[in-house]
Amino acid sequence: MTKVATVPGVGTATVVFLIIGAIGIVIAAVAVLGGDLLDLGDGFVSTELLAALVGGFGFSAAVVNELTGDALGVTAVVFIAIFAALPLAFLASYLVKRMSNMRTDATPTRADLVGTRGVVVTPVPAGGFGEVRVRIGGQPVKLSARAERPVPLGTKVVVTAAVSDTSVIVQEVPEQ
Structure with a gap:
């Protein structure tokens, strides 16, 4: 069985959740810097929504897990984190759509x-x-x-x- 390296005072589940949150940041960075590498198109699920969902889930779960310790259990922490990540993901998606459709001045001629x-x-x-x-x-x-x-x-x-x-x-x- 493989052990996850932990930081003193931080549980294994919290480290796993932090890694999931970091993956969300990596998805966002690759989407911004990598051009079309992770482009999911303009459908309902965008790259921005995916990055915010994964990052929001990971970091929310890490916070909840650290604040509650073993009192709730991992399953309850996962459900709370999903509940916290969904609004973040839809807000991020909404803001990106608003910015991409923003009017600009015409190019001077x-x-x-x-x-x-x-x-x-x-x-x-x-x-x-x-x-x-x-x-x-x-x-x-x-x-x-x-x-x-x-x-x-x-x-x-x-x-x-x-x-x-x-x-x-x-x-x-x-x-x-």
Whole structure:
């Protein structure tokens, strides 16, 4: 008969339950880091639900077993742990579905550049290219820029046309 190594003061059943809980963490880690390795699809039972169920069962059983000692017995501990793990699993599954269906902003396009205000970071010569920094969606973006007249460093500009996704035509913003 194989003996499970125990920690002093911790029962064998508790160690087994902790190992089951750790397996739940491993399932979640592999699902997150391993891509499609453990993908169960979008059905009723998802990888997240399985990980939360196994982890919740193992850790709940370990806690109940340690708190009650031998007073309840392993069978009662297992039933209590299942009762505790089911809501955790369904909550985890619900939260993952809500996050995966969360709306996000549309990806900025070339049309979103027109009308954007910015500042010249590399002087724009007449007929040549310089660089401007604008903010799109709250993020700073550096773009190649042309202008009808030379525009010096630090000048505030507005984008009047987008030649490509990375190249724009700018015009100085009049001082107010």
